[in-house]
Amino acid sequence: MRDVPPTATGESAAAVEYDTVEVDVLVIGAGAAGARAAIELVDRGVDPEDVLVVGKRQHGDAHTTWARGGVNGALGTLDPEDDWTIHAADTLNEGHHVNDPGKVETVTRRMPRLLRQLDEWGMDYSRTDDGEIDQRYFGAQSFRRTAFAGDYTGEALLDTLVEEARARSVPKRENVFLSQLLTDENRVLGAAGTDLDTGEFVVFDADVVVLAAGGYTGLFERHSSRDDENTGDGLALAVEAGASLMDVEFVQFHPTGMVGDRYGEDWDGRLVTEAVRGEGGRLYNAAGERFMERYSPDQMELDARDVVARAIAEEIEAGRGTDSGGVYLDISHRERSFIEERLPRMYERFAELGVDMAEEPVEVAPTAHYGMGGVAVDDEGETAVDGLYAIGETMAGVHGANRLGGNSLAETIAFGEVAGAAIAERLMAGEREPADNALHDAAVAHLQGLSALANSDGANDPAALLEDLRSLLREHAGILRDDDGLAAGLERLEELRARATDLAVNGTTSRSYEFALNLGFGVTVADTVLRAARERTESRGAHFRTDYPDTDAEWRRNVLVERDSVGAARLSTEPVGSPSEAVQEALDAGYELDYHQLE
Incomplete structure (x- = not known):
């Protein structure tokens, strides 16, 4: 335990103690992206003792496990005409062409090899009759390229990566x-925080820091994450350190989150995987109409997520929803054995809640699911802050205005590998810099x-304010937005920010302390979401402005947000790059899913 050292001016500070941990590479986040980066570092010759993976939860219990439906890669198992360029074209089309084409190609080129590597490492893929990695249809994909492990793909993937990290003795x-x-x-020097088990403070002295801390949709009222996940940690840490955020106005609302009193409050908003629709599930309104025939007669339930969610x-706004404010998702036309085999977790979950998916539909409504935006990074995942990297859902660039289903897990392992390789090369080329007074x-x-926060005895409950923040974002930055609503959201946020300076917290091991920290991150990120959404005066992908309902070609640009010298948000835009010749050819070919093959 270290006592507070003198400050640079020689003045002593109030008593506070902390442990110091020295490490070459600090990975913040223990999901798939962080685990894959750590594996790559060791495989590239970095001593495992020079790497440390730190998580807010127990190891192996990350949001990755909630990614159910699958992971994309153009293996061509069932559709041999598929290839990585068509995968890239689908990704760009789904992202409404504000993706970073280079990052898209980095992911799609690597994924066939990386899926096979996971197979070699023992991932529990579902198989075809001849033993190949099976692949299913997913929304807006031209071919069956979503590899899967039943409907627990994220869990199977993370289990595989955790075992590989253990085999390499990654701390x-x-x-x-x-x-x-x-x-x-x-220049990044490290990070500071709190051991939630002991309540003690800890400082990590690191040459390189990797942010792999997830996204920010847990800041919305109805969301598919657990309540203490995806609260914008990585984005807030980065922007407060001097990095830029990009595309944060693009928030994906998954079409099918659980809704209805029969499921209970704990399940509200939790994801009903796209795999249900990928295996032929159909959407009906309360009048029994298969309403996607009106909105997307060609792609039906497997159109892009933003299209289906809107x-x-x-339907709900027009009064054709259920009493619980949802619609029905029905796969009961499939055989019970098919559902049990292809959708085991969904089948079991609803059975435990008293619903037999083989006999009746389930109720669903849109739920905040994924932040396409994140930290702006270069081709290797490094931010504008020297030595600071961001990967996985924490980074921006791959998904543009709307994410292609199955690409989230793909991004985590692809950029985990990319960043791990780049950092290993960096470490081999230089000497570790010792800690200094600045740290x-x-x-x-x-x-x-x-x-001071841990011992504050204020008037406001952090958990209650966090719920107020979630309500604010749902109301002012939800599926449908306009300038008046976004401006009102910013005003409400300033009021909430003021209340957040007067919190009641019960010590560093209390839940109220964790909620207070989440609230601080949440306010920072909510501010950027509202401002970026107000800046983009068009509708594109998941960002729909009722006062600017059309897509504007002049807005094929990315919105960046950074902090100025006094901490105020500063917005700018930059143009999007062009795809490679090979991917442009795939775009020009106009590949498209034929949904009716599922009928």
């Missing part, structure tokens, strides 16, 4: 909440603030 540390990156002159919202001065200032 890990659980239940640590990192609340600030420590920097000096645009269609459901319009500890920055740490002390932050930890003093945490100590």
Whole structure:
């Protein structure tokens, strides 16, 4: 345990103690992206003892496990005419062409090899009759390229990566909440935070920091994450350290989240995997109409997620929804044995809730599911802050205005590999820089603030304010947006920010302390979402402005948000690049899913 050192000016600070941990590479986030980066580092010759993976939860219990439906890669198992260029074209089309084409191609080129590598590592894929990795249809994909393990693909993938990391003796540390990156002159020095088990403060002295901490849709009222996940940690840490955020206005609302009193409050918004529709599930309104015939007669339930989500919202708004404010998803026309084999987790979940999917439909409504935006990074995942990387859902660039289903898991392992390789090369080329006063001065200032927060006896409950924030974003930055609503959201956010300065917290091991930290991150990220959504005066993909309902060719640009020298948000835009000749050829060919093959 380290006592507070003198500050750079020689002045002593209030008493606060902390442990210091020295490591070459600190990976923040223990999901698929973080695990894959750590594996690559070791495979590239970095000593495992020079790497540390830190997570807010227990190791192996990350949001990755909730990605059910599958992971994309143009293996051509069932459709041999598929290839990586068509996968890239589908991704760009789904992203409404504000994706970074280079990052898209990085993912789609690598995925066939990476899927086979996971197979070699023992991933529990579903198989065809001849033993090949099976692939299913997913929304807006031209061919069957979504590999899967029943409907628990994320769980199977993360289990595989965790076992590989263990086999390489990659160190890990659980239940640590990192609340600030420590920097000096645009160089990352490490991070500071709290061990949630012991309540003690800890400082990590690191040459390189990798943010693999998930996304930000847990900040919305109805969402598919657990309540203490996807609260914008990585984005807030990055922007407060001097990095830029990009595309944060693009929030994907998955069409099928659970809704209805019969399921209970704990299940509200939880995902009903797209695999249900990929295996032939149909959507009906309360009048029994298969309403997607009106909105997308060619692609039906497997059109892009933004299209299906808005269609459901319009049905509900028109009074054709259920009493619970949803619609029906029905796969009961399939054989019971088929459902049990292809959708085992969904079947079991609803059976435990008293619903037999083989006999009756389930109720669903759109739920905040994925943030296409994130931290702006270069081709290797590095941010504008030297030594700071961001990968997985924390990074921006791959998905554009709307994510292709099955690409989230693909992005995690592809950019985990890319960043791991780049960092390993960086480490081999240079000497580790020792800790200096800048690290500890920055740490002390932050930890003093945490100590004051942990012992604050204010008037407001952090958990209640976090719920207010979620309600604010749902109301003002939901599926349908306009300038008046976004401006009102920013005003409400300022009121909430003021209340957040007067919190009641019960010590560093309390849930109220964790909620308070989540609230701080949430306010930071919500501000960027509202401002970026107001800046983009068009409708594109998941961003739909009722006052600007058309897509504007002049807005084929990315919106970036950064903090200026006094902490205020500063917005700018930059043009999108062009795809390679090979991918452009695939775009020009106009491949498209023929949904009716499922009928």
